[in-house]
Amino acid sequence: MLEAIKNKWEILEPIRKISKEEFEICPFDVSENLKPDSVLFFINDKNQKGILLKDDNLQTKLPKHGCSRLEIIRQNISIEGIENKFIKVTCLDESLNYAFSILLSRIIQLLIDGSSPSSATIDSVNELRKLLSRSRGPLPKEEEIIGLTGELIFLFSLVEKKQSLWKGWNGPFKASKDYTLSNIDVEFKASLQAGEPSITVNNLNQLEPVLGRSLYLFHSTLVKNPNGDISVPRLIKKIIEKIDDKDDFNNTLFAAGYSSEHEDLWDAFRFSVIEKSSYKVTNDFPRINQDSFINSSIPESITKIRYDIELNKLNKFKIENKSLIDLIYQSE
Template identity: 25%
Template sequence: MTASTGYDRANQAIEDLGSDFPAPGRYRQVKVGRDFHLDEVALARDSEGLIHLLVRYPEDFKGEAPALGGPLECSRRPWPISQVEIVDVLDVILMERLLQPTFVSLIGEMLDRMERSGRSAMDEFSEVVESWRKTLARISKGPSREAIRGLFGELWIAQRIACANPAALERVWVGPRGGRHDFTGATSLEVKTLVGSGAPVVTINGLDQLDPVGEAGLHLATLRIVEHETGETADEIVAALIDEGVSRQFLEAALRDVGFQLGDINGPAFVVEEVLLHRIEDDFPGLRRSHLTESSLRGIESVSYRLQLDAGPGALPADQLDSVISDLIA
């Protein structure tokens, strides 16, 4: 039976994408455009399991791409629609998996409007997003699941630091106060979290995140986590930090600086399944301010990209994390 509404088609396309993740750098996609222009719209799943809406730019499109935010990220990019043809698309990524039903409803409304009006997918998407703007803004007010996972990773490392020296945590946990890295003392430590069983791919925010501070060394700790009732919640780790002697006032300020409230994070319980540890040196891949010229940086406001960790040298055994922490708080 053929799906009759835009919502049905979008929902069916996501089901057709499957639940397993493709290899890094690859996408699984399903085209959902109109019969006479199937390539106009597609849904895709990447190696991190994130859903992408791909809307093709018409050749005569004169408008601006809609400004999104909150749970949606978007950018213009080339996209191969066949083995021989590459076109420009607006790539809209759903960053918060719990909001998938909302995302599907938005896409479904766009598809229905396309069928009725005969206008391009880009025109209809721009108008649908405008009508959904209040809903998206309301959704974006609360911390996302991704943000809670990121906070959990920092807190998990903070707990290990506090077990060694509670007073040192207040000195070295500088990320919430705008520090270049999450933790900086005698050395620096950046923390990332992963979900799923795919290849380790992390998001690097900015051109400074992989640059050491001065002569200090830099390590990257990537935690692969999974939701499980036997794990710990972020709130439970915060309570444990207070029990270890970390100042409640410090924790309140640190959490507030990253958009959370002490005792009211309301996240699930996580278990850390795997720790990936890397020493970041000059041969580690990535975009860095120290490797770029002043002229090449002119006009750039922000940079965010995904990095496949398997491509990088400097991997260390996970059991060296405590040694790295000891150097950090020395």
């Protein structure tokens, strides 16, 4: 979908440069489930990109998105002498063009799935607002970049085995486990090489297996290297080359806080991999959980538990990385 959206902009952009019309419009007709001319892309005379959704239902209120860089209104627009009622969604800030394309892809997919124009707009804008509210700048903290790098290292190993295996990745959506497929869960950890290797556990449930499921831990030890061949954008490109559902993957990346518009900034964080290691989290795996407290009762005064585990003391739980990949492959 994102590629189709990009193609529409590439059609409109050269026309816009020489046009004096208020709108330059191009129909989006990539699916037989969309009625002809029900979805129109446009670039206005201020060079702002947008979408027109034909909608005769004037009763449904449009979302209050709370973003000064996005305009959503109902407007009657005459095209080739025929006036129609549209929902008009306009991106007012060029720096948000990538996020805007994500929004459009979601709106269009909901329309294809049968949603009304107003419902598709409301649901998509609400999703985008939640994602943008988590972002305070073009890049997250360094520890989050390192964490995403570790996740992508594992995902690349998966898609080398089978291209669809990345779909178990749900960490960006704040799921209880970073990766879930069939009866297997995996927690991802990554850290820079510094002294004794260790991981930080952020809550009591992170290393707690779910009943009837197997839990594994995958850890990447990285070292900063300006000439290294590992970075978030480089791993993304390698993964995208191997998978079919590129749009779904890009949407998940966006949820993780990644934007290709800032690819050069992300690529400045380069690493080399020192070690990749996998562990099976069994009942005797060292961790703090509810059973660690008297009567399995956590004192009310404790609101957050965060602790470190030294990896060099986990050798009895270590398994081959290939064995973990094979287990996931066989479980699908």
